[in-house]
Amino acid sequence: MFGTTMAASGGEFVAPGPNSFDFSKQALFHIGDTAVTKPMVQLVLGALVVFVFFYAAFRRATLVPGRLQFAGESAYGMVRNSIGRDIIGSHDFIKFVPYLVTLFFFILINNAFASIPGIQFPTFSRASMAYALAALSWLIYNGVGIKKHGLLGYLKLQSVPSGVSPVMYPLLVPLEFFSNILVRPVTLALRLFANMFAGHLLLILFSTGGLFLLEYGGIGYVAGPLAWVLAIAISFLELLVQFLQAYVFTLLNAMYISGALADEH
C-alpha cells in the first residue's frame, strides 16, 4: 500500500501525504452499511488490551504482589503519583485517578501500535479519534468545575483573571474565555494527532524513499540504505514521542481538572 515502486509510479517518486492515512477504500469488513477500517479495529483492540492487562493484574490481588500484579501496581502508581497527586493535589485527586490511568494507558497502547510490527499505524493519526478524546476531557473538566462552583462561578473562575484591575476586563475576559474554554480541547486534540501524524509520515517517507533510491540505482545504492538507517533511528525517536504524548495528554487533563477545581483567590 505504501510501497511505491518505480514500475507502479512510472519512475516518479510519489511523496506520502494525507492520502497515506486514508483507509476509507480499504475496509476490513462491514457491519451493516458501516465500513470497519484498521484504525477502528485498533481502537477497540487498544481498549481490550488495557482492560485485560489491568484485570489480569488485579484479579487475584494479594498482599505480596506477584510479577504481573507488581507490573500493574507500578504502572498504576506512576500515573497516580506523578500525574494525579502532584498536579491535582492530595485533597481530591483520588476520584480522577481511574480516568487518568485509563486515559494514559489507552493513549500509550494506541500510540505504540505505530511501532508494533504487523500493525504499524498510530490510531490517533486519524484526527477524529483524537477529537473524541479531547471532547471527553472537555466534558469532564468543565463538568467538575460547574459542579463545584456552579455555572456562573465556574465561568468567572475561568475567564476573570485575579489580580488584574477591572479596567483591563473588557480585553482580558474574552481572551481568557476563548483560551480556557474554546481553544483548549482543540490544541489538546491537535497536539496528539499531529505528533502521531508527523511521526508516521516521516517513517513512510524514509522507508518508501529508501526503496525508491535503491531502485533508482547509481548514488541511490548509497543513499537508499542510509535512508533506511535514518528510518530506524526515527523509529526510536518515535518510541519516545509516543510515550511523551500519552504523558502530556494525561498531564494536561490533570492540569485542566485542577484548574477547574481551584478555589477562587
Added chain:
Amino acid sequence: MDGNLNMIGYGLAAIGPGVGIGLIFAAYISGVARQPEAQSRLQSIAILGFALAEALAIIGIALAFVL
C-alpha cells in the same frame, strides 16, 4: 519539481517553537544541574512548557496541510 509552498512556510514557522523548546530544556537542564533534588518538580513544569511551545508547531503543521 513541483511541491507545495505551504511546506516551506511551515519549515520557517517551525523555527520559532524549535528555539522555544530548546530554551525550555536548556533552563530545565541547568536547573537540575544546580539543584538535582528539584528534578521531579521541574520535570512536569518543563514538559508542560514543552507541550505549550510545541502547540504552535503543531497548529502550523495542521494548517500547512489544510490551507
